[in-house]
Amino acid sequence: MPGPGRKSLDTARDDGRLSQNLSLDPRCYWDNSFFELEVKTLFRHSWVSIGRFDQVPNQGDYLALEVAGIPLIITRDDAGNLHALANSCRHRGTQLLKAGRGHCQRLTCPFHGWSYALDGALMSAPKMSGAVAFDLADYPLQRIPIAVRAGFIFVDPLGQAGDIDEWLGDFEAVHTPWQLSRLLTGYDTSLVVECNWKAFLEVFNEYYHLRKVHPHSFSLYYDTPDPGEQVRGNFATQFGDHHGERSVAKVSDGSKPLPMFPGLKGRNKNGTRYTWVFPGLAFAASSDALWSFGVEPLSPERTRVTMAVCFAPEVTQQADFAERFAPYHQRMQEGLEEDLEVLQRQQRGLTSPLARPGPYAPLLEDSVRRFHVWLGARVAMPS
Ligand code: FES
Ligand SMILES: [Fe+2]
Structure with a gap:
C-alpha cells in the first residue's frame, strides 16, 4: 500500500507521469499479487x-x-x-x-x-x-x-494473443539486415538470477549503466545511441554505433573477430541493435553475433534466464569455432557478472518501503520507459 503522502501508480498515470518520465512503482518488482497478475494476465496472453x-x-x-x-x-x-x-x-x-x-x-x-x-x-x-x-x-x-x-x-500459451504478425508488427522488417532467421546457436545456457524478471531485461536494454557497471568494456565502445524507434508492434528497439573495436561482442584479447554477418551495410556494420520483444525476450544484434536472453519469471524475486549466442552458419561450422568463440564467451560472462551484482543491489533497494519511482535518463533508458508504458497499459498497477 502507498505510504503516507505517497501517490498510487494509478494516480501517477492519471496525471501523466508514467507516460512521461517516471519509472514503475517499486512494488512491481517484489509484490506477490502483482507478480501473479503479470504471469496470468500478461505472459499468458502474449506471444x-x-x-x-x-x-x-x-x-x-x-x-x-x-x-x-x-x-x-x-x-x-x-x-x-x-x-x-x-x-x-x-x-x-x-x-x-x-x-x-x-x-x-x-x-x-x-x-x-x-x-x-x-x-x-x-x-x-x-x-x-x-x-x-x-x-x-x-x-x-x-x-x-x-x-x-x-x-x-x-x-501463445492460452491461444488468445491473436495473429503473431499483428503482435510483432514491424519486428521482422526492422531486423531484416541481420538475417536473424538463418543464424545458428553457437552456445546456450540457462541460469536462475535473484531479481525480478523486469529488472533483468531492463538492464540489458539501457545504456545509462554502462559507464558505472561496465567501465572497461561496453562503455568504451558505445556512442550515444539513436533515439528509440517509433515502431508498430509489441517491441522496443534502439540502435547504437560503436567505436574503437571491430567487434564489441568479444573481449579485446588481440584475437581476430569472427566474420561479419554477410550483407550488412552502412552503420549496421559498426553498430548494435538492442531489441526488447515484450514481455520476455531481449537481444542484441551486432555485426558478428546475436545475443539473446529469454526470461521465465519464477517468483517476484527469482527469474530463470535462457541465453543464446548465435552466429552465421558458416561460422559455427568452422573447425576452430570453439576456440574462436572463447573471447566471445568471456565477454558474455564478464558482462553478465557485472550486471548481476548491480541487479542484486537494485532488487534489495527496491524492496525497501522507502523506495520510490524515479525519472528516466533521456535517450539512454528509452526502451525501459517504453516497456513501462506498455506494461502500464496492460496490467493494473499496485494501489
Ligand atoms: S495415462 Fe496419463 S494419466 Fe493415465
Ligand atoms: Fe549491462
Whole structure:
C-alpha cells in the first residue's frame, strides 16, 4: 500500500507521469499479487519467445518447459513442423515429460501408458477398448499456437494473443539486415538470477549503466545511441554505433573477430541493435553475433534466464569455432557478472518501503520507459 503522502501508480498515470518520465512503482518488482497478475494476465496472453528454432533442430526432438506456469512440450514432427502441446495427459492429467530437452518418437504417459504422436494425436491407450464411446481421436494433447519469426520460437500459451504478425508488427522488417532467421546457436545456457524478471531485461536494454557497471568494456565502445524507434508492434528497439573495436561482442584479447554477418551495410556494420520483444525476450544484434536472453519469471524475486549466442552458419561450422568463440564467451560472462551484482543491489533497494519511482535518463533508458508504458497499459498497477 502507498505510504503516507505517497501517490498510487494509478494516480501517477492519471496525471501523466508514467507516460512521461517516471519509472514503475517499486512494488512491481517484489509484490506477490502483482507478480501473479503479470504471469496470468500478461505472459499468458502474449506471444512469448521460448528459444531459437535450432534448439529443437531435428525430427523427434523435444523441449519440455514451463511458460507462464503452464507445462508445455515443444516437438518437431516427421515433416519438420513444430508443435506446442500441453504437457498434461488427456487421461488424468499427468505430466508426460520432465523439463529438459530430448528425443523420442512417441510421448508416453508414465502413469497408465497413453501414448501420443509428436503432433499430439493420441495413438494408443492400453485396455480402453471396452470404454463407452471412447475414440482415440477425441483425446489429442491440447495444442497451442506456435510460430517462428526471425529464428525465434514464439508460443501463445492460452491461444488468445491473436495473429503473431499483428503482435510483432514491424519486428521482422526492422531486423531484416541481420538475417536473424538463418543464424545458428553457437552456445546456450540457462541460469536462475535473484531479481525480478523486469529488472533483468531492463538492464540489458539501457545504456545509462554502462559507464558505472561496465567501465572497461561496453562503455568504451558505445556512442550515444539513436533515439528509440517509433515502431508498430509489441517491441522496443534502439540502435547504437560503436567505436574503437571491430567487434564489441568479444573481449579485446588481440584475437581476430569472427566474420561479419554477410550483407550488412552502412552503420549496421559498426553498430548494435538492442531489441526488447515484450514481455520476455531481449537481444542484441551486432555485426558478428546475436545475443539473446529469454526470461521465465519464477517468483517476484527469482527469474530463470535462457541465453543464446548465435552466429552465421558458416561460422559455427568452422573447425576452430570453439576456440574462436572463447573471447566471445568471456565477454558474455564478464558482462553478465557485472550486471548481476548491480541487479542484486537494485532488487534489495527496491524492496525497501522507502523506495520510490524515479525519472528516466533521456535517450539512454528509452526502451525501459517504453516497456513501462506498455506494461502500464496492460496490467493494473499496485494501489
Ligand atoms: S494419466 Fe496419463 S495415462 Fe493415465
Ligand atoms: Fe549491462
